[in-house]
Each structure stands twice: as structure tokens, then as C-alpha cells.
Amino acid sequence: MPEKSEKNGRLNVIASLRKLISEGVYAPGERLKELHVAERLQVSRMPVRLAFRTLEQEGLLQKTGTRGYVVRQFSEEDVLCAVEVRGALEGLAARRLAEKGVTEEVDAQLRDCLSRGEALLDKGHLIKADIEIWATLNQEFHRAIVGATGSRVIHDAIARNDHLPFASADSIVIDDAALDREYGKLRMAHAQHQLVFQALSRGEGARAEMLMREHAYIGLRYGTLFGLGEVGHATDAK
Amino acid sequence: MPEKSEKNGRLNVIASLRKLISEGVYAPGERLKELHVAERLQVSRMPVRLAFRTLEQEGLLQKTGTRGYVVRQFSEEDVLCAVEVRGALEGLAARRLAEKGVTEEVDAQLRDCLSRGEALLDKGHLIKADIEIWATLNQEFHRAIVGATGSRVIHDAIARNDHLPFASADSIVIDDAALDREYGKLRMAHAQHQLVFQALSRGEGARAEMLMREHAYIGLRYGTLFGLGEVGHATDAK
DNA sequence: AACCTTTACTTTGGATCCAAAGAACAATAA
DNA sequence: TTATTGTTCTTTGGATCCAAAGTAAAGGTT
Incomplete structure (x- = not known):
């Protein structure tokens, strides 16, 4: 109970x-x-x-x-869709923020997240506890961007999408074998965060959006969602 | 009661x-x-x-x-956000459909919507009843595209967003003075629908997405949502 | 033996009752 | 007079009861 x-x-x-x-x-x-x-x-x-x-x-x-x-049961396609929805919405938030301009406060928040991420990476390897730290960090980073868009409409849309079971951070598998893979994922995620931050700072809305959309796929690419393997997303086929 | x-x-x-x-x-x-x-x-x-x-x-x-x-009260910015969310999500649906390929059935549905829209336009002017007809038509067109993406995840995300009061079709003002403006809007919407259909048929995902996102702004452009005037959306400012 | 009908039971939706948490107001003390 | 504390009242959350709808099963009829 x-x-x-x-x-x-x-x-x-x-x-x-x-x-x-x-x-x-x-x-x-x-x-x-x-x-x-x-x-x-x-x-x-x-x-x-x-x-x-x-x-x-x-x-x-x-x-x-x-x-x-x-x-409700979710297919692999549902998982992919949820990821893409997240990407579309967070991408939208990023574009809006870039166009609106990053305030001092948000800039500080994002820089803080990045430097803490840097510190985590500098260790060269991960222990289980680090995954929790990263999860918090990651959440802060994304929340800062979405929150800075000003309107609750986008925030709510993202929050509702995140209620789906596979989209939550809880489902991250923490067994020792996965730690190496997780480290690789973390490096990639951090690099993507840096790029997003750069685009935001420069007011490059379209670029920020594109980067954020790509970033959404990271969970699928590294298979930490739902234990799925690599799942590709089709590119624009003429 | x-x-x-x-x-x-x-x-x-x-x-x-x-x-x-x-x-x-x-x-x-x-x-x-x-x-x-x-x-x-x-x-x-x-x-x-x-x-x-x-x-x-x-x-x-x-x-x-x-x-x-x-x-809850909604600001003009909320309205803009809701429109952009809708654009982002329906754009996503359109891209997926284009990449997946339009089935016979969906193709027929969309063509039917377009031809009925064509018929409405050919009259050269609108009467009040036409607005209802168009609303149904429009809904069918969008629903066909979203429905054809296969997953309920995107559909649900859009549906939840549409619950917001200003996003619903009910809020369309039907006074005589607005009929001319409505006719102009309808012509524009129809043209956009045609382009989207073209992109979908050709499997041009990125183009379909872009067109659908632009199409989302039509309610704002023609001020039939919430009685707001023209509301611009910032473009990518370097 | 198969199909239809009737009856009993399962399960959900709505109403009312009770308890607990906040808010407002009043009274007392500083 | 003002601030703080205690009391009362409003309003919400939970439990139980009742009614209605749907389902399954049993019995009768063709």
C-alpha cells in the first residue's frame, strides 16, 4: 500500500x-x-x-x-509521436524565447545548468547517483526555457504530453551495464544543450527551434526510453 | 437552465x-x-x-x-501561443502523413473537402449558412490529416489544445459586416489547403509542415478569433 | 438444439452526509 | 489603536447510500 x-x-x-x-x-x-x-x-x-x-x-x-x-497501451509509434510532439513544442518554446530575447535571470539559470553539467562530465565516468543529478539538471534546463516563454499555454501542452508513462524521467533504467551508454548520452545531451543555449543567446530563433527538435530524439537514440532500441525518424523524402 | x-x-x-x-x-x-x-x-x-x-x-x-x-483568463499572448501550438502539432501531423504516404481513402477525403470548398467559393459571396458549411468542411480536412497519422498521441495533443475557448469554432462572429472579410479568409484558407494537399500528395514532408504552420495563423490574420485585430508573429531575427 | 426473453447481478453515476482544512471575524491584550 | 489569538463559518474532500444502465446467465419456447 x-x-x-x-x-x-x-x-x-x-x-x-x-x-x-x-x-x-x-x-x-x-x-x-x-x-x-x-x-x-x-x-x-x-x-x-x-x-x-x-x-x-x-x-x-x-x-x-x-x-x-x-x-491505454502505447505502440512504438506512439512513443515516437510523443517524442516528436515534445520536440515540436519545446522547439516552439525555444524559438519564441530566442526571438523575445533571453533575460539576465534566464541567462544565469541556463549558464548554471550548463556549468553543473560540465562538472558532471569532467569526472570522466558516471555513478548511479549522477543520473539523478543529471535528471534534475536536465529538467531545470528545459523548464527554464519553457517557463521563459511567458505563456502557460505552451508549458501546459508540454506538461500534458509528459504525463505519458514513457516520457517521464522515472523510466530511466539504472543498471551498471547501462552506465557507459548513459555517459555517452549525457555528453551528447550536454553538447546539444550548449548549442541550444548559443542559439538562444544570439537570438537565432529558427536555429534554436531546429536544435531543440533534434534534441528531443536523444532518449530514443540512446534507448533509455521504454527499453526500446534505436528508433529512426524519417527525414523529408521527396 | x-x-x-x-x-x-x-x-x-x-x-x-x-x-x-x-x-x-x-x-x-x-x-x-x-x-x-x-x-x-x-x-x-x-x-x-x-x-x-x-x-x-x-x-x-x-x-x-x-x-x-x-x-482562467487568457492574454493575447496566450491566444498567439495556442495558435502556434496548433500550427506546430498539425505541422507535425502533416509532415508525418507526407512521409508515410497518403492512402487512397485519405486522398479521397481530402479531395472531397477541396471540391466542396471550391463549390462554396464559386458562388462569389457568402451567406451566413455558408460559414457553418465551411466550418464543417475545414474541420473534416484537418481531422482527416491528423487522423491519418495513425497515432492518437498527436491527435490528443491537438484536441486538448483546442479545448481552449478561443480555439473553438463556436467563437466565429456571424454578423453581416464580417461576411466580406470572411469570404476573403475563406479564399485564403482554401488556397492554403490546396497547397498542403499538394505537398502531402507529393510526399514533401518539410513543405507540408511549413505550409500547415503558416495556415494556423489564418484565424489571427483575419481577426475572427476572440475579436482580436491583426496579430503578427515575429520572424527569425538574427 | 438454437434462439429469444426474462431475471438477477455487476458496475457505474448521482445524491447526501460527515469530517477537516481555510478564511473571516471578533475579542482581548499590549 | 493595532496586532494576535481564538472562535465561528464557509467550502472542499471523502464515505456511504441509492438508482439506473448494462451484462450475463438461466429458463422457456419454437
């Missing part, structure tokens, strides 16, 4: 259910019954119903035509 | 509340209380709570830090 919130002793049903699904306790395609989940989480049916609504909007659950919800 | 569903006599609380908000009965920034809305709609608090959840996810409502929900 999941732990309850510290401050008010209440259980976050949405988070718990999301976790159960991403852990595979409720498998993709499986029918989800209110009562069953309610008993599983030791709450009444009401919060579960609320949670179903939210999780449906997030795309994790799907309403069956007749009755009830099923756990 | 809103009308109830024909088949089961139940009230669609979400739709009703959405309508109330878009009609301005609940103004942007206004605090929304469960009990108040429940009495207004003649239902108990429970369905209202469900609706709040959904409408929050859609972006229409915003959770206040402390308690309750307020009707």
Missing part, C-alpha cells in the same frame, strides 16, 4: 494509481474497475472516480465505449 | 459548465464554488467536482493555490 502524504495523512490517489499503472500492476489493455482500485488503495470509490477522470485526460486511461476505463 | 440529454435525461455537466464559461456567465478570474455551480445547474456537488477536474485538465479552470478553482 502506497505511503500517505506527510502533512495531512491523505493518500494521493492520482499519483498512486499512476504509479501502479507504470509499474505494470495494472497492465495495458486491462479493464479498471472503480471498486477494485478503491479496495486496493484503501479509499472509497469517490477519489478513484476523480482520479480516473484526470488520468483519462492525461492519456493514461481510455474510456471504453460502453462502460469503464481500460489502461 | 441547459437542456438535458435526449436519451437518458441526464445533464452533461461538463459541456454545460464549459458553455457557461465561454458565454461569460462565469467571468475570467472569477472564483468558482462547487455549491454555486451545482445549484445553477440543478445537480448535486458531485458531478460538478468531476467537471472541475476535467475542465482543469483542459485548461479552462485553474486551481488556486489554497482552495477552489478560478476561471
